[in-house]
Amino acid sequence: MELRQLRSLIVVLLAGLLAGCAANDACYEPGTSEETFRSVYVVKRAWHTGIAIAAADWPNRHWSVLADFPESRYLEFGWGDARFYQAEEESFWLGFRAAFFSTSSAVHVIGFEHPSPEALIADEVIEVRVTAERLKQLTHSIEQEFAQSVPVATGASLDVTPQPNKFYEAKRRFFFPRMCNWWTARRLNEGGCPIAAWSVVSAGRIMREARGFAGAPQTVP
Template identity: 70%
Template sequence: MTFTVRQLMSLLATALLAGMLSGCAANEACYEPATPGDSLHTVYVVKRAWHTGVAVAAADWPNRDWSVLADFPHTRYLEFGWGDARFYQSQAEEQTGWSALRAALFSTASVVHVIGFDQPTPDALLADEIIEVRLSAQGLRNLTASIEAEFKDAAPRSIGVPLRGTPEPNKFYYAKRRFFFPRMCNWWTAQRLHDGGCPIAAWTVVSPNRVVREAKGFAGAP
């Protein structure tokens, strides 16, 4: 069976809508109830339009020898997002329905985008929403290790040019994972949260709204 571009876009839109509507926030914390409060660490879920990422305080990063930290020596936080190499690095005016479809179905490479910033606020990050999520010390180690494992090289080197309309400094790095629908950027963010101990079924996540809803559930957990 063959599909036209219009039909493929319709199928993707239907699946995206299903991902937006399905699932409820877990309203459970990302750590065991007996975990001491003073041992918890804050990470941030960042939403921009159809994309989400996760941010961590640079000072909290367990692996102090990781080379990416040296690329952002003067920033307090690092945000990480993932996507198709061609689409993610293109400017907003270059992004079309066809380029989005090509990324979802015919991606040939993926990248991790790293943004350095000093204040975890929507204005500073040019973001729609930012949600604080608390992790245990082990959860933070697991989340940061899972992020490091997403880079193609053990000692990553930045590629390309910074993305306009995004806080600077920001850099792209080659990623090892294959990008394809439905395992796209919001699935990637959800998987990082899952690795950090959050009760989220990443394989069910397609939309940014689902990530935000789940993150608010974690944040509001007793």
């Protein structure tokens, strides 16, 4: 069985239980002033999702990862099994090992200029609005995912995008069903979005939820 077939089988088996419906609720309370809104971007590539934030909006201005991408206006963050994530070519055995026998994980950071599918070589990019206070919680949660207090890049990178990108050692254990899309859901939840991360497996679920958050009414005074 090829890796693509394995992914399809997993998604089909779990679709009925975990598909869920988009909440169509915003990631902030009704009546929130628009002045407090900040944008985050949910990025999808095939079965994988990540979350992107403007570097200028990052609350912790002294975080060393910002200095690793001095020319980038935005940073995208994704998480996965270290060996599978950094492999030049995917294979069934790498995917199987990642899901059930992972020994380490990694955070992948991509620096870019414009939050668009074309710039990121992505299938879809959705803008979601959160409050400045919730953005602090979201970015802090991302910082806590790195294994080192002062993250040092592993030296690996991928050609998934022409933009600069680096891998960093992560502290969290990777295993099925707590994989990359679960991780993205956790970040959105830290940002105040009403999403149950425990129920998320597929990239499609993440994007459906993100469309609901993005399309929710923005009630302001």
